[in-house]
Amino acid sequence: MNTFYSVxxxxxxxxxxxxxxxxxxxLVWGALGVLNMAxxxxxxxxxxxxxxxxxxxxxxxxxxxxxxxxxxxxAGGLIYLxxxxxxxxxxxxxxxANVMIATxxxxxxxxxxxxxxxxxxxxxxxxxxxxxxxxGPLVLPWQSLIIMVAAVAAMAVIATALxxxxxxxxxxATAQNRDAARLMGVAVDRVYLSVLMISxxxAGGCGLxxxxxxxxxxxxxxxxxxxxxxxxVVAGLGxxxxxxxxxxxxxxxxxxxxxxxxxxxxxxxxxCAVVVVLIWRPGGLMGRVQVRxx
Amino acid sequence: MRALIxxxxxxxxxxxLLLIAAAAMVPVLVDSRYVLxxxxxxxxxxxxxxxxxxxxxxxxxFSLAPLAIFAVGGYATAMLCFFLGWSVWAALLPGALVAxxxxxxxxxxxxxxxxxxxxxxxxxxxxxxxxxxxxxxxxFVQVGTVCxxxxxxxxxxxxxxxxxxxxxxxxxxMIGNYAIVCAMFVLVMxxxxxxxxxxxxxxxxxxxxxxxxxxxxGVNRFRVQLLVFGISAFFMGLAGGxxxxxxxxxxxxxxxxxxLMFIIAIVVIGGVGTFWxxxxxxxVLVGADELMREAGEFRTLGLGLIIATAIVLMPKGLxxxxxxxxxxRPNRRAPTQVENAK
Numbered sequence: 170m171n172t173f174y175s176v177x178x179x180x181x182x183x184x185x186x187x188x189x190x191x192x193x194x195x196l197v198w199g200a201l202g203v204l205n206m207a208x209x210x211x212x213x214x215x216x217x218x219x220x221x222x223x224x225x226x227x228x229x230x231x232x233x234x235x236x237x238x239x240x241x242x243x244a245g246g247l248i249y250l251x252x253x254x255x256x257x258x259x260x261x262x263x264x265x266a267n268v269m270i271a272t273x274x275x276x277x278x279x280x281x282x283x284x285x286x287x288x289x290x291x292x293x294x295x296x297x298x299x300x301x302x303x304x305g306p307l308v309l310p311w312q313s314l315i316i317m318v319a320a321v322a323a324m325a326v327i328a329t330a331l332x333x334x335x336x337x338x339x340x341x342a343t344a345q346n347r348d349a350a351r352l353m354g355v356a357v358d359r360v361y362l363s364v365l366m367i368s369x370x371x372a373g374g375c376g377l378x379x380x381x382x383x384x385x386x387x388x389x390x391x392x393x394x395x396x397x398x399x400x401x402v403v404a405g406l407g408x409x410x411x412x413x414x415x416x417x418x419x420x421x422x423x424x425x426x427x428x429x430x431x432x433x434x435x436x437x438x439x440x441c442a443v444v445v446v447l448i449w450r451p452g453g454l455m456g457r458v459q460v461r462x463x
Numbered sequence: 464m465r466a467l468i469x470x471x472x473x474x475x476x477x478x479x480l481l482l483i484a485a486a487a488m489v490p491v492l493v494d495s496r497y498v499l500x501x502x503x504x505x506x507x508x509x510x511x512x513x514x515x516x517x518x519x520x521x522x523x524x525f526s527l528a529p530l531a532i533f534a535v536g537g538y539a540t541a542m543l544c545f546f547l548g549w550s551v552w553a554a555l556l557p558g559a560l561v562a563x564x565x566x567x568x569x570x571x572x573x574x575x576x577x578x579x580x581x582x583x584x585x586x587x588x589x590x591x592x593x594x595x596x597x598x599x600x601x602x603f604v605q606v607g608t609v610c611x612x613x614x615x616x617x618x619x620x621x622x623x624x625x626x627x628x629x630x631x632x633x634x635x636x637m638i639g640n641y642a643i644v645c646a647m648f649v650l651v652m653x654x655x656x657x658x659x660x661x662x663x664x665x666x667x668x669x670x671x672x673x674x675x676x677x678x679x680x681g682v683n684r685f686r687v688q689l690l691v692f693g694i695s696a697f698f699m700g701l702a703g704g705x706x707x708x709x710x711x712x713x714x715x716x717x718x719x720x721x722x723l724m725f726i727i728a729i730v731v732i733g734g735v736g737t738f739w740x741x742x743x744x745x746x747v748l749v750g751a752d753e754l755m756r757e758a759g760e761f762r763t764l765g766l767g768l769i770i771a772t773a774i775v776l777m778p779k780g781l782x783x784x785x786x787x788x789x790x791x792r793p794n795r796r797a798p799t800q801v802e803n804a805k
Contacts (some may be wrong), residue, residue, distance in 0.1 A: 205580050255775045265578055266525045270731055273724055274770030281764040380639050391720070395590060398583050435596040440587045444572050445586065451575045 174307050176428050177421070182313040184420030185320035187196030188413040189375040190397035191404075192327060193368035197410045198401060199344045200364040201257075208397070209250055209373055211277040215241045215373025216294060216380035216389060217283055223295045233295070237377045238370045245369020248275060249362050257361075284387040291384035292297040294377070316378050323371060324413050332410070340364055399439055403446045405453025415454065421444070475656060475738065479649075482742075486645050490638045503709065504643050505749040508649045510702040512729040512741035514695040515653055520736035521659060523655040523671025525578060528585035529699055530723050531592050536562035536736025537707040537717070541620045547589055551708040555701060562700025563693050570692035574685055593718035619714025620707075640709050647705050651698045652742075658694060659738060671736075684730055721763065728770045734780025743781050 180274040190212065197205045205425060223233040252271045256264055309375040326366060331337035340349040343360045351357050373388075397416070404415035427435040446454060492497055515529045531708075540558030541550050569588060573581045588799050597617040631639065658664050671678035677686055707713040725748065733744025751769065755762045777784055 198579075204582070246497060252771060252775055255776070259778050264668045266519070267584070269525075269579065269582065271728055271771045271774040274772075274774065277721070277767030278764050278771065279767075285761070286762065344544060394643070395587065399587060402580060403584055414520075428791060434593060436594055437591045440591045443584065443587060445577055447580060448572060453578070 171308075173429070176424050178307070178309060178313055180421040180424030181417065182316050183424065184417035185317045186375060186382070187393060187397050187400055187420055188320045188395050188416035189323055189371060189378070191322060191400045191412045191416050192409060193371040193375070194394075194397050195401050195404075195409055196327070196340075196364055196371075197368045199409075200340050201361055202252070203253065203265050204272075204398070205248070205253075205365070205368065206272040206394075207271050207276040207279065208274040208368070208395030209282075211241050211369050211372035212376030212379060212390030212393060213283060213385075213387060214244055214279060214378030216385050217287055217376075219377045220292055220294060220380075220385055223315050230295075234374070237373045238301075238332075238400040239373070241373020241376070242366045242370035245280075245365040245367075245372070246362055248272065248369070249365040253365065254358070272314060280387050280391075284430055287385075289387060290391070291341070291386045294385055297381045302350075313379060313394070319374070319378060320413070323374070325408065327367070327371075328409055336360070337364060350362075383401070394438065396436075397445050401453075403443055403454055404456045405450075408453075408455045411455035471707040472660070478739065479652070483649060490641060496637050496694055496742075498611045499637050499641055501749070501753065503637075503644045503657060505745050507706050508726060508729060508749065509742055510648055510651050512726050512733070512745060513652060513727055514699045514702075516730045516733075516737075516741045517655060517667075517695050518736065519690055520730065520740070521664060521671065522571070522667040522687070524688065524691065525567075525584050526565070526573070526585045526692075526759070527723060528588055529695070529726060530718050531569075532562050532696045532702040533586070533699045534592065534713070534715075534717050536703030537567045537713040538620060538703075539700070539708045540704035541713050545620070545622070551704070552751040555704040555708075558702035559697050562703065563696045565660075566692045566696030570689045572616060574688060587725065589742045590720075592713050596715040596718070597801070617715060619712040619716075621712035629668040630671050644705060644709060647702065652701065654698065656738060656754055663690065724770065725766070728766065729771070730780075731770065732773045732777070732780055734782030734784075737780065737782040737786075740780050740782045747781065 180221070190208070194205065194208055194213075195204065197208075206443050217236040219233040219237040222228045222236040223230060228236070253268055254277060255273055256267050257269070288353070297312060299310055302314075303309070331341060338354045339350070339360050340363070342355055343357055347357055348361075375393075376390060379393060383389065396419075400416045400419055403419065404411040419442065423435040423439055426438045489502060490499065511529050511533055518524050518526050518529070536558045539561035540551065540554045543554040544551055545556075554779075569585060573584060597618075599765075659667075666677070666682050669680070669682050670684055670687050674684060695768065703713075706717075729744035729748050730741055731744070732747055733742065734740030735793055748766075748769075752762065752766070756766050773780075779787075
């Protein structure tokens with residue numbers, strides 16, 4: 170029974186991490202219609218900034234966390250200002266592919282920049298909480314609890330912001346129809362900038378949490394980014410709660426498959442799930458489907 | 464007829480003949496085996512790039528599976544040689560056909576998807592292949608005292624034979640391999656040229672430019688998609704087989720993301736959707752890569768920055784920019800989106 174619970178806990182923890190990662194991706198995808206392939210690099214950046222702030226500069230933990238989130242936001246904003254805005258301005262029909270390629274270039278550059286500055290060997294993230302608590306038969310490490318709480322909190326905060334604030338309404342309007350939003354006076358440029366900065370901030374925080382479980386290395390963010398993409402795709406474009414739910418579900422499934430068949434079969438199983446879902450429902454499980462019959 | 468072909472065929476043929484002449488001169492002028500080997504490797508990249516350009520540039524399908532198909536071709540050739548005892552030359556064609564079958568599966572899965580979904584699916588396929596091969600550790604067959612995995616594992620699949628130039632040419636085998644790879648590249652480019660200029664090529668471009676209108680005019684989108692996947696897979700699989708024969712090993716490193724990014728960068732910098740783009744891009748990027756080899760650790764960083772700036776500044780690539788420079792006529796192509804900058 171103990172293995173059942175430990176697999177459950179680890180699956181939920183990993184699911185929470187993927188959920189946080191996919192929140193940022195889903196936001197950008199819903200609002201801009203592009204895939205930010207530099208998301209994984211932003212994750213890594215967040216982890217390393219916290220490490221540098223706490224271990225390198227000796228600042229307190231809270232400041233380190235804040236620094237990671239801020240670094241992610243700044244990086245996200247820079248990505249928008251320098252790259253995404255210019256590609257969108259070119260007005261080409263396949264701008265999604267161009268943005269993907271450009272952000273891939275940035276991701277490579279960022280990852281190698283981190284490699285040059287910090288070196289390639291894995292580092293230990295100082296922002297960790299050791300120890301665990303026991304709830305009857307469950308052994309719940311504090312770190313996992315923090316991560317799960319953070320995931321739910323992040324989703325709640327962003328969902329509330331989207332639903333209640335003016336900027337949230339602007340983001341939703343732009344996601345639904347960019348030109349109509351522009352005609353109604355929404356500053357689309359600023360909306361895009363905010364979306365990328367929010368997504369970057371969330372990615373920075375996620376990287377911080379992720380690196381507390383796995384060690385810091387320059388290619389930290391690549392795998393989670395790909396899995397978060399998969400979960401966004403399976404959940405469907407534009408549904409934030411859907412992305413979070415699917416993240417938890419798929420992570421649990423992956424944990425079970427890895428426990429039953431071995432670690433190398435987890436990702437292929439995810440891929441099969443994606444293929445099946447996309448063939449059955451091309452818009453994702455819960456997305457707004459626009460089926461153009463041709 | 465002129466309007467159908469677009470750029471006069473004479474231009475393309477002249478350039479091709481010049482390039483073939485230059486390629487023939489290379490072994491005479493270049494003494495170092497390292498440089499010749501690098502040029503051969505660059506020709507492989509150019510092959511893959513030209514086929515990815517066919518799928519993405521001409522047909523508009525943002526597939527990220529070219530390396531997976533290339534690897535399938537290479538692994539199939541190597542496995543046929545090892546497990547069935549064929550020679551590399553005999554296994555090249557079947558290997559390419561296996562790659563076509565594989566790409567058919569991928570194409571079927573992508574049929575109902577568009578845009579970024581295809582990219583994600585194919586990227587995931589490549590990653591899964593890489594992970595499965597590089598974590599393959601159980602012994603499939605015992606050769607003497609050496610344990611061989613089914614796919615060769617992280618070290619790669621080796622000891623299955625080679626292109627046969629070592630016996631024939633002894634010390635000059637690299638020149639022989641170079642000639643074989645050159646011949647394959649010329650074959651691939653010539654076939655691509657014929658396809659692009661043919662009605663099939665027009666169908667590809669129709670699907671890319673306006674799928675709804677193309678379907679209304681009777682172009683079968685599914686058939687075209689499967690066709691472009693199959694054609695590009697045949698040539699990529701063939702190139703994969705020759706790659707396996709040339710290097711005498713094929714490993715999962717060919718499936719890694721940096722290689723994919725390199726191929727994409729080649730096509731982007733050369734010019735997406737142009738015929739000579741991949742070759743131009745290969746020359747520029749492989750040259751830049753060699754120059755940056757001195758810079759050591761800054762190489763990949765430089766590559767990433769080059770990709771990002773090239774997309775932002777030169778979305779049509781070098782060939783597109785040169786076309787704009789040498790055609791003083793106003794650009795007849797109307798913008799597809801009425802997108803005015805703020």
